[in-house]
Amino acid sequence: QVQLVESGGGLVQAGGSLTLSCAASGRTFSNSAMGWFRQTPGKEREFVAAIDWSATITYYADSVKGRFTISRDNAKNTVYLQMNSVKPEDTAVYYCAAGAISANMRSDRWPYWGQGTQVTVSS
Numbered sequence: 001q002v003q004l005v006e007s008g009g010g011l012v013q014a015g016g017s018l019t020l021s022c023a024a025s026g027r028t029f030s031n032s033a034m035g036w037f038r039q040t041p042g043k044e045r046e047f048v049a050a051i052d053w054s055a056t057i058t059y060y061a062d063s064v065k066g067r068f069t070i071s072r073d074n075a076k077n078t079v080y081l082q083m084n085s086v087k088p089e090d091t092a093v094y095y096c097a098a099g100a101i102s103a104n105m106r107s108d109r110w111p112y113w114g115q116g117t118q119v120t121v122s123s
Contacts, residue, residue, distance in 0.1 A: 002026040002098040002112045009094060009117030012086055016121075020081040022096030022114055033102035034072055034079040035110060038092035038119075045095065047105040049081060057102060064090075086121045093118050 008020040020036070035050035049070040050059045058070055069082040079096060094117050097110035104110060 002028055002032060004096045004098060004112060004114035006094065006096045006114040006117040009119045011120045011122060014086060014088055014121055014123050016086055018083045018086060018119060020083065020094055020096075020117060020119070022079045022081075024077045024079070024096075024098065029077045029098070030074040032098040032112075033100060033104075034070075035097040035099065035102065035104075036070060036079075036081045037095045037097060037107055037110075038090075039095065039116075040092045045107040047107070048094070050102040050104070051079065052102040059102060059105070061105075083119070086119075088121045088123045091119060091121045 003025045005023045012018045031053050033052050036048040037045045038048050039045040047061050051070045051072055055072050067085045072079040096114040098112040099110040
């Protein structure tokens with residue numbers, strides 16, 4: 001079992017940067033793949049980025065590749081999403097997720113979720 005709490009969301013101007021954090025509790029964090037998803041009203045939750053348990057393999061959605069970076073610190077039980085050059089279309093609620101396989105880009109394949117943190121990008 002893994003419990004997840006996101007933080008770091010807020011209002012940022014287009015072109016700016018923001019770092020999201022996800023603090024995990026539970027004995028299986030260091031063995032879990034971690035992911036970030038986002039959702040806007042009326043749309044399905046979409047994959048943003050994922051990282052494997054050892055932080056050696058990462059995946060990114062095409063829409064954020066080159067702008068966002070996912071990382072993790074297993075000693076701190078924390079996963080991060082560094083968001084650079086943000087755009088208004090990045091506005092969404094961002095969710096942290098934990099699961100077994102980092103290559104899963106379908107939200108229904110991730111069993112553990114945080115409560116979400118709002119990111120708003122102003123133009």
